[in-house]
Amino acid sequence: MNSLSRRKFLKITGAVLGTAAALTGTAGMVVKSAKKIDEAKVKGIQKIPTYCDICFWKCGAIAYLKNGKLWKVEGNPIDPLSKGRLCPRGTGGVGAHYDPDRLKSPLIRKSLRGKEEWVEVTWDEAFDYIAEKMNKIKAQYGPESIALFSHGIGGTFFKHTLKAFGTQNISAPSFAQCRGPRDVGFKLTFGEDVSSPERTDIKNAKCIVLIGSHLGENMHNTQVQEFAEAIENGASVIVVDPRYSVAASKAKYYLPIKPGTDLALLLTWMNIIVKENLYDKEFVSRYGFGFEQFTAEISHYTPEWAYVETGIDPELIVKTAHEIARYRPASLIHPGRHATWYGDDTQRSRAIALLNALMGNWGVKGGFYTPVSMDVPSYPYPPYPESKKGKVDNPDNKYPFAHETITNGIREATITGKPYPIKGWFVYATNLIHALPNEEETIKAIQNLDLMVVIDVIPSEIAGWADVVLPESVYLERYDDINVEWFREPFVSLRQPVVDSPHDQKPNWWMAKKLAERLDLQNYYPWNHIEEYIEYRLNAVGYSFEQLKKDGIIPGEKQPIFTEEGALLEFPTPSGKVEFYSLQLAGAGFDPVPKYTKPQEPPPGYFRLLYGRAPVHSFGRTQSNRVLMDMMDENEIWINSDIAHRYGLKSGDYIKLKNIDGIVSNKIKVKATERIRTDCVYMVHGFGHNSKMLKGAYMKGASDAELITQYVIDPLMGGTGMNVNFVTFEVEV
Amino acid sequence: MARFGMVIDTKKCVGCMDCVVACKTENNVPEGFNRDWIVQEVIGKYPDLHMEIRSERCNHCDNPPCVSCCPTGASHVHDLGGVVLVNHKECISCKACLASCPYDARFIHPDGYADKCTLCIHRVEKGMNPACVDVCPTHCMYFGDLDDPNSEVSKLLKSRKHHTNIPAAGTKPQIFYLM
Numbered sequence: 012m013n014s015l016s017r018r019k020f021l022k023i024t025g026a027v028l029g030t031a032a033a034l035t036g037t038a039g040m041v042v043k044s045a046k047k048i049d050e051a052k053v054k055g056i057q058k059i060p061t062y063c064d065i066c067f068w069k070c071g072a073i074a075y076l077k078n079g080k081l082w083k084v085e086g087n088p089i090d091p092l093s094k095g096r097l098c099p100r101g102t103g104g105v106g107a108h109y110d111p112d113r114l115k116s117p118l119i120r121k122s123l124r125g126k127e128e129w130v131e132v133t134w135d136e137a138f139d140y141i142a143e144k145m146n147k148i149k150a151q152y153g154p155e156s157i158a159l160f161s162h163g164i165g166g167t168f169f170k171h172t173l174k175a176f177g178t179q180n181i182s183a184p185s186f187a188q189c190r191g192p193r194d195v196g197f198k199l200t201f202g203e204d205v206s207s208p209e210r211t212d213i214k215n216a217k218c219i220v221l222i223g224s225h226l227g228e229n230m231h232n233t234q235v236q237e238f239a240e241a242i243e244n245g246a247s248v249i250v251v252d253p254r255y256s257v258a259a260s261k262a263k264y265y266l267p268i269k270p271g272t273d274l275a276l277l278l279t280w281m282n283i284i285v286k287e288n289l290y291d292k293e294f295v296s297r298y299g300f301g302f303e304q305f306t307a308e309i310s311h312y313t314p315e316w317a318y319v320e321t322g323i324d325p326e327l328i329v330k331t332a333h334e335i336a337r338y339r340p341a342s343l344i345h346p347g348r349h350a351t352w353y354g355d356d357t358q359r360s361r362a363i364a365l366l367n368a369l370m371g372n373w374g375v376k377g378g379f380y381t382p383v384s385m386d387v388p389s390y391p392y393p394p395y396p397e398s399k400k401g402k403v404d405n406p407d408n409k410y411p412f413a414h415e416t417i418t419n420g421i422r423e424a425t426i427t428g429k430p431y432p433i434k435g436w437f438v439y440a441t442n443l444i445h446a447l448p449n450e451e452e453t454i455k456a457i458q459n460l461d462l463m464v465v466i467d468v469i470p471s472e473i474a475g476w477a478d479v480v481l482p483e484s485v486y487l488e489r490y491d492d493i494n495v496e497w498f499r500e501p502f503v504s505l506r507q508p509v510v511d512s513p514h515d516q517k518p519n520w521w522m523a524k525k526l527a528e529r530l531d532l533q534n535y536y537p538w539n540h541i542e543e544y545i546e547y548r549l550n551a552v553g554y555s556f557e558q559l560k561k562d563g564i565i566p567g568e569k570q571p572i573f574t575e576e577g578a579l580l581e582f583p584t585p586s587g588k589v590e591f592y593s594l595q596l597a598g599a600g601f602d603p604v605p606k607y608t609k610p611q612e613p614p615p616g617y618f619r620l621l622y623g624r625a626p627v628h629s630f631g632r633t634q635s636n637r638v639l640m641d642m643m644d645e646n647e648i649w650i651n652s653d654i655a656h657r658y659g660l661k662s663g664d665y666i667k668l669k670n671i672d673g674i675v676s677n678k679i680k681v682k683a684t685e686r687i688r689t690d691c692v693y694m695v696h697g698f699g700h701n702s703k704m705l706k707g708a709y710m711k712g713a714s715d716a717e718l719i720t721q722y723v724i725d726p727l728m729g730g731t732g733m734n735v736n737f738v739t740f741e742v743e744v
Numbered sequence: 745m746a747r748f749g750m751v752i753d754t755k756k757c758v759g760c761m762d763c764v765v766a767c768k769t770e771n772n773v774p775e776g777f778n779r780d781w782i783v784q785e786v787i788g789k790y791p792d793l794h795m796e797i798r799s800e801r802c803n804h805c806d807n808p809p810c811v812s813c814c815p816t817g818a819s820h821v822h823d824l825g826g827v828v829l830v831n832h833k834e835c836i837s838c839k840a841c842l843a844s845c846p847y848d849a850r851f852i853h854p855d856g857y858a859d860k861c862t863l864c865i866h867r868v869e870k871g872m873n874p875a876c877v878d879v880c881p882t883h884c885m886y887f888g889d890l891d892d893p894n895s896e897v898s899k900l901l902k903s904r905k906h907h908t909n910i911p912a913a914g915t916k917p918q919i920f921y922l923m
C-alpha cells in the first residue's frame with residue numbers, strides 16, 4: 012500500500028448530507044415498491060437517473076421516459092465514470108427492456124436437461140422446488156455442495172442467501188477466465204492489483220503501450236474516453252497485437268507480433284532499458300527487491316533473439332524500448348484486462364508490472380493512480396455459518412496464488428466429486444457455456460447435479476441446461492445494491508427502477524430474499540424491501556436516499572490520487588518492496604523472474620483462433636437486443652487477404668471452422684483483410700447462439716467458445732489460457 | 745444566415761457506433777435501418793497500414809441533388825442552417841432521391857417516406873447539438889455554424905487538414921473530416 016494509504020482517503024466528510032437526519036428511521040416514508048406507471052397520466056418527458064448494467068463498468072445514466080414509455084438512455088453528466096456519455100452498449104440499453112426474447116416467467120424443466128422444454132410455473136412453485144432440492148442436498152452432502160456462479164453487482168443478494176445457507180463455493184468467470192492472471196501478476200510484484208475500473212491514468216500518459224488490449228473495440232467507457240483524450244494530447248501510442256486493431260490505427264508504432272510471444276518482447280524491452288540505464292534508478296534503488304538477480308536473469312534476451320520469436324524487427328524493438336523509456340514516468344504499459352491467453356499469463360502480467368516498475372510510474376501522473384472511495388459500511392447481517400470443509404475449487408492449494416475462487420475448479424469438483432461432491436449450481440447472469448472453455452466438461456458437470464438454477468434476463472445457452480429458470484427484471488426495472496466505487500474521485504451511485512417489468516420478471520434481491528425465507532433464513536433479511544436496505548446503508552454515513560434518487564450520484568470530496576513528491580511508498584509484498592525477484596514464487600517452485608517459453612505452433616493448414624470484443628456488444632449477453640442487433644447482428648472471421656485468396660475466399664462468403672478436436676462451428680462470414688497476420692484468425696466473442704429461445708440471435712455468426720476445447724491452466728492461479736486453439740476452414744457450407 | 749455543418753476528427757474516432765445507436769434511440773429509427781454508419785478505410789499491406797475511421801451520414805450538401813430531383817418538393821433545404829430535410833407528408837417515396845444521393849444516405853421508412861439524418865433539427869432548434877455529437881465518448885464530433893468564422897467548426901477547419909466525401913460529385917458536403 013502506498014504511503015497515500017487508502018484508509019486515509021476513506022474519511023469523506025459530510026458535505027452533501029443536509030437532509031439525511033430528517034430521513035433516518037422514517038420507514039413509513041419509504042416507497043414500498045416502484046409505482047405502477049399509468050401511461051395515460053404521465054404526459055411528456057420524465058428523466059430518472061440510474062446506473063448502467065449492460066457491462067459491469069456501472070456508468071451513471073439518465074433514462075428518459077416519453078409519455079410513460081422508455082425512450083432513451085443518456086450518460087449522467089455528474090457521473091465520474093461516464094461524464095455524461097455512455098458507450099454504444101449503454102446507449103442501446105433501451106433494447107434490453109424491449110427485447111422480445113426475454114425470459115418472461117419462471118420455468119421448470121419438463122424433459123431432459125438441455126432439451127429446452129419447459130413448463131411455466133408460479134414463483135411459489137419455483138421456490139418450493141428449489142428449496143426442497145437444496146434441503147435434500149444439504150441433508151445428504153452438506154450445504155457446501157451447492158455452488159454459485161455469479162457475474163456483476165446483481166449477484167450481491169444471491170451470494171448473501173447462499174452464504175447464509177452455508178456455502179463458500181461462490182465464483183465468477185471474471186477471475187479464472189479473464190482478469191485473474193493480471194491481478195495476481197501485479198499483486199506478486201506491487202502487492203496490489205490494478206482493480207476495476209483499472210487505476211490507469213491513461214489521460215495523462217505521454218506514452219501508452221497496449222499489448223493485445225483493443226481499447227476502442229473494448230468499450231470500457233472511461234478508458235476509451237481517456238484514450239481519446241491522450242491521443243488528442245499527442246500521446247505516443249505503441250500497439251502490440253497480431254491484428255491491426257482500431258487502437259493500432261492510432262499508434263505511432265504498431266508491432267505485428269506473433270501470437271503467444273509477448274513475454275519475449277517484454278523481457279527484451281526490459282533488458283534493453285536496464286542495459287542502457289534508461290530506467291528510473293531512484294525508484295528501483297529505493298523500492299526494488301532482487302534487482303540484481305532480475306537483471307542477470309533477463310540479460311540474455313536480445314533484440315535479435317526476440318526477432319526470431321516474435322517476428323518483430325530488432326530495430327523496431329530497440330526504437331520502441333527507447334520510446335517507452337523516454338516518456339517515463341508518464342509511460343504506461345497497460346495491464347490489459349482479459350488476460351487468460353496461453354497459460355503463462357500470470358508471468359506475462361508480472362513482466363508488464365515490472366516494465367511499469369522500471370518506469371517508476373506507481374502513484375504517478377500518467378502511470379497508476381491510487382484509487383479512492385467513500386466509506387459506506389456494509390449492512391450488518393448476522394455472521395454466516397462456518398464451513399469445516401473449506402472451498403472446493405483449489406484442493407491442497409494446488410494453485411497457490413489464486414486469491415479468488417476458481418470457476419473451473421468448481422466445475423472439476425462437480426465432475427470428479429473431489430475433494431467433495433457438488434450437487435447444486437446456481438448461475439446468476441453469466442452464460443457459462445460461452446464463458447468457460449470446453450463446453451463438454453461444463454455439460455458433464457451439469458449432468459452430475461441434483462439441482463441447477465439459472466437466474467437471468469435472457470434465455471442464454473446455460474439457461475437451456477437448467478432445472479429451474481428464474482426470469483430477472485433488467486437493470487432499468489430494478490434496484491440493485493448501491494455502487495460505492497473505487498476511482499479517481501469518491502462517489503456513490505444508485506440503480507433504481509425506471510420502468511416496470513413487462514411480464515412476471517422480478518429483481519434479484521426479491522428472489523434471493525424469497526428463497527432465503529423458504530430456507531428458514533429470514534433472519535438474514537431484516538429488511539422488507541431493498542429500499543430499506545439502501546436507506547440504512549446511506550443513513551449509516553449520513554447520506555440522503557432522496558438526494559441519491561434524484562441525482563443518481565452522491566459525489567464525495569476529491570482526494571489526492573498521486574503520491575506527493577518525496578513521500579515514501581509502501582508495498583504490501585512480503586519484502587515490502589517491488590519484487591523484481593519473487594521469493595514467494597521461488598518458494599512455491601515457480602520462476603522468481605518471468606521466463607519465456609515458446610508457444611505451440613499451429614499444425615499445417617491450421618490457424619490460431621483469437622477472439623475479442625466489439626464495441627456494440629457485451630459478452631454473449633446483448634446479441635438479441637434489437638437496437639444493438641442493428642449495429643452488428645453476426646460476427647465475422649478475419650482472415651488475412653493472402654490466405655483468403657489461397658483458399659479462394661472473399662469477404663462476404665460463409666464458411667465453417669473446424670478445430671483440432673473435430674468440432675465444427677456454425678457458419679460464419681469471411682472478412683478477408685490486411686489487418687491480421689497470416690498465422691491466426693480472429694472473431695468477436697459472444698455470437699453463434701444455439702439457444703432456441705434466443706430467437707433474434709439464434710445461429711447468427713459462430714461461437715468462439717464452442718471451438719475453445721483446448722485450454723492451458725495457469726499453474727500459479729488456475730486461470731484458463733484459451734488462445735491455444737487452432738482451426739481450419741470448411742469451405743462448403 | 746447560418747450554415748450548419750459538422751467536423752469529425754478521424755484521429756480520435758474509434759468507430760464504436762455510439763453515434764449510430766444514439767441517433768437510433770433519439771429519432772426512433774425503425775428496426776433494420778440506421779441514419780448514420782461507420783466506415784473503416786484501410787490502405788497498405790500488412791503490417792504497413794493506415795486506417796481512417798469515419799462516422800458518416802447525409803452530408804447536408806450545399807448543392808443537394810436529392811432536392812433538385814425531388815418531383816414534389818418534399819426534399820428541401822430548411823431555412824435554419826441549410827439543413828436538408830424531407831417533408832414526410834409530401835413524399836411519394838418515388839426513390840429518385842435515393843438514386844441521386846452519391847452517399848447512399850437515404851432509405852425508405854416503413855411508414856412510406858424517404859428518411860435520413862436531420863442533423864437532429866429538433867434538438868438544434870432548441871440550441872442543442874445533434875444526438876451523435878453529444879454522445880460520442882471520444883468527443884470527436886463538432887457541430888456548428890460554418891459561416892461563423894469564430895465557431896469551433898470554422899476554427900478547426902482553419903487549423904487542421906481535412907477532406908469531404910466524394911468531392912468530385914460536386915455536391916459540396918457540409919460534413920468535414922479532420923485527418
Ligand code: SF4
Nearest residue numbers: 063066069070098101
Ligand atoms: S461501459 Fe458502456 S455498457 Fe458498460 S456500464 Fe458504461 S455505458 Fe454501460
